[in-house]
Amino acid sequence: MRVLAAMSGGVDSAVAAARLVAAGHEVTGVHLALSKNPQSYRTGARGCCSLEDSHDARRAADVLDIPFYVWDFAQEFQEEVVDDFVAEYQAGRTPNPCLKCNEKIKFAAVLNRGLALGFDAVATGHYARLVQGEGGVELHRAVDPEKDQSYVLGVLTQEQLRHSLFPLAETPKTEVRAEAERLGLAVAKKPDSHDICFIPDGDTQGFLSRYLGEEPGDIVDADGVTLGIHHGSHNFTVGQRKGLDLKIPAPDGRARYVLRIEPVNNTVVVGAREDLRVRTFRGIRPSWTQGPVEGPWRGLAQYRAHGTPMDATISLRDGELVVELDEEASGVAPGQSVVVFDGDRVVGSATINEAR
Amino acid sequence: MPAPAYLDHAASSPLRPEAFDALVTHLPLEGNPSALHVAGQRARRALEEARERLAAAVGAAPGDVVFTSGGSEADSIALIGGMRARRQQGRTRCLVSAVEHPAVLGMLQRGAEALPVTRDGVIDVDRALESIDGDVGVVSVMAVNNETGICQPLADLCAAALGHDAWVHTDAVQALGHVPVDFRASGVDMMSLSAHKVGGPVGIGALLVRRSVTPAMVGLGGGQERDIRSGTGAVALAAAFAAAAATATESLEAETVRLGGMQARIMAVSRELGGDVSTALAEHAPHITNVTFAGTRANDLLFLLDQAGVYASVGSACRAGVHQPSEVLLAMGRTSDEAAATLRFSTGHSTTDADIARLEEVLPTALRQARAAF
Numbered sequence: 001m002r003v004l005a006a007m008s009g010g011v012d013s014a015v016a017a018a019r020l021v022a023a024g025h026e027v028t029g030v031h032l033a034l035s036k037n038p039q040s041y042r043t044g045a046r047g048c049c050s051l052e053d054s055h056d057a058r059r060a061a062d063v064l065d066i067p068f069y070v071w072d073f074a075q076e077f078q079e080e081v082v083d084d085f086v087a088e089y090q091a092g093r094t095p096n097p098c099l100k101c102n103e104k105i106k107f108a109a110v111l112n113r114g115l116a117l118g119f120d121a122v123a124t125g126h127y128a129r130l131v132q133g134e135g136g137v138e139l140h141r142a143v144d145p146e147k148d149q150s151y152v153l154g155v156l157t158q159e160q161l162r163h164s165l166f167p168l169a170e171t172p173k174t175e176v177r178a179e180a181e182r183l184g185l186a187v188a189k190k191p192d193s194h195d196i197c198f199i200p201d202g203d204t205q206g207f208l209s210r211y212l213g214e215e216p217g218d219i220v221d222a223d224g225v226t227l228g229i230h231h232g233s234h235n236f237t238v239g240q241r242k243g244l245d246l247k248i249p250a251p252d253g254r255a256r257y258v259l260r261i262e263p264v265n266n267t268v269v270v271g272a273r274e275d276l277r278v279r280t281f282r283g284i285r286p287s288w289t290q291g292p293v294e295g296p297w298r299g300l301a302q303y304r305a306h307g308t309p310m311d312a313t314i315s316l317r318d319g320e321l322v323v324e325l326d327e328e329a330s331g332v333a334p335g336q337s338v339v340v341f342d343g344d345r346v347v348g349s350a351t352i353n354e355a356r
Numbered sequence: 357m358p359a360p361a362y363l364d365h366a367a368s369s370p371l372r373p374e375a376f377d378a379l380v381t382h383l384p385l386e387g388n389p390s391a392l393h394v395a396g397q398r399a400r401r402a403l404e405e406a407r408e409r410l411a412a413a414v415g416a417a418p419g420d421v422v423f424t425s426g427g428s429e430a431d432s433i434a435l436i437g438g439m440r441a442r443r444q445q446g447r448t449r450c451l452v453s454a455v456e457h458p459a460v461l462g463m464l465q466r467g468a469e470a471l472p473v474t475r476d477g478v479i480d481v482d483r484a485l486e487s488i489d490g491d492v493g494v495v496s497v498m499a500v501n502n503e504t505g506i507c508q509p510l511a512d513l514c515a516a517a518l519g520h521d522a523w524v525h526t527d528a529v530q531a532l533g534h535v536p537v538d539f540r541a542s543g544v545d546m547m548s549l550s551a552h553k554v555g556g557p558v559g560i561g562a563l564l565v566r567r568s569v570t571p572a573m574v575g576l577g578g579g580q581e582r583d584i585r586s587g588t589g590a591v592a593l594a595a596a597f598a599a600a601a602a603t604a605t606e607s608l609e610a611e612t613v614r615l616g617g618m619q620a621r622i623m624a625v626s627r628e629l630g631g632d633v634s635t636a637l638a639e640h641a642p643h644i645t646n647v648t649f650a651g652t653r654a655n656d657l658l659f660l661l662d663q664a665g666v667y668a669s670v671g672s673a674c675r676a677g678v679h680q681p682s683e684v685l686l687a688m689g690r691t692s693d694e695a696a697a698t699l700r701f702s703t704g705h706s707t708t709d710a711d712i713a714r715l716e717e718v719l720p721t722a723l724r725q726a727r728a729a730f
Contacts, residue, residue: 072678116729119475
């Protein structure tokens, strides 16, 4: 097979590429330039967009003796991922940009260009398992539960999965590092990236403020009583407790949490911890790994990258994914993605529009 | 697959056998050419022989030759050092054409003014002449453009500059070996050359400087090269540079015909496939062909050609592996989409008819695929 190996400059994608080479595929390495000014991302061993990362990817490709190119997707990334990220926060929602990047960039723009240029598949260093099932290619959780990334791949469709390869599916991370060491890859000890790649310093609020500025508004309780002011509703996310700086304590003296953000009147609503509890999600723009499932069916729902999957009854109603949890969940924000599983198998995903 | 076709000589031309021989002959030579003992004298002799040989090849006096690390350093000395000297004389303006190599164009960030070019890629001579006055210290216009291969009207410019006593510098890196170069006859005051664009080694170039002109030293050091450039003389590199330049100049006439024939074929196949050849818009050197294939991404085309064993280029600067839109093409009034759809094919001493045949063979398929991927 002619495989395009997306190489971020990290250890995972380098080992993934190495395995494809060892399996006899014709592998070409490609690093995605996602930042318009890579100079500003010169931040050491973090993220995936810095000049160092591009260099590390190139040196890994040298070790594997495969051709290597840098593809410029900065404009697409800005429009589809960064602008969307900012707009979602502005709308009082909490997005996960990694899913957006997988959906719109890695397994869409990059995959499509790869296919058009004569490749058969795109490979990444994601930890997830592809299984050939009766209904087509199935996406399953990785063997290493600590590293499992099936959640961020939950947005992929059958067509995308058919042209994807995840060579690290069966391997624990520690083995991947050992393998990198054996292969002589300099990235063997490179730390994992945890931050949002386009916010390498981890200061999401500062990043958003640069785009959105400061727009003071009220912090109110559920009855609409003003308790304080804020300097931009994008600084808050549902379930947040710190940084509220409320002048008036709660009558019962207990901590208060952000319950919701109302962008129209620029208001942050706070309340007691119990009020954060939800039972039902409604998700818009559902996507399916193997086609829509009407349901209702019994499955597992996960709404955070490293969240615990929860038992639920799941159905598709009027084009929306409805997830009714067996037990209450807490701190669910609109804009988050919910991914639904049948056991270890990803069935689909949607963007949470409402949780109550 | 047949041997790959290397069509990127304008980026770097393979080492000529004559240059290789000169290099390996001189590399073991002991002694610093500035040292006073016999070993030093031998090294010095080899360096001066190289200087004389290079000077003879380019119509310069040996004393005009200031060896540098390459074309970029030569440009930097001419512009930065040149303006530093001219400011001492009360001249504050620096003019550079809008289609220069980054080593010259960088002066725009240091207060230089850009001389515009027409859509044909040639500087607008009338406007250039209007711009030159008694405040101008240095004017820099390249001899042959590195992306388009288009020649600039240097003679007109020199005549105008002479009247105002402005120093004229030309970056002749792409001219050497491809069009006649005669430093003293050209009328320019300073001229940048690079060895590896004519089959010499990477790491050496020269700034030719008339005796009447002295740019200030830009780097610190012993001023070994006419108190204009410092650093221990690179004897073996200089000898190899001189050998490459001499060979290139001796074969210039025949090569002009040979490479011109290849260029005609590259232009023909490009046009057949819908390409727009900017090089043909004006008088040009025979080794560079600049083609815009609308409805493609040059990056995709480069990749597909690379896979098919044809090494071409986009010609413009590359940052972290990503090509930036060509400033040269933008200055010529092209849109950034057009600039992003533009390739450069460049030939040289080692290019054969088989290389061109290979391009003719693979270009149609690559274009079809690149258009589909667009």
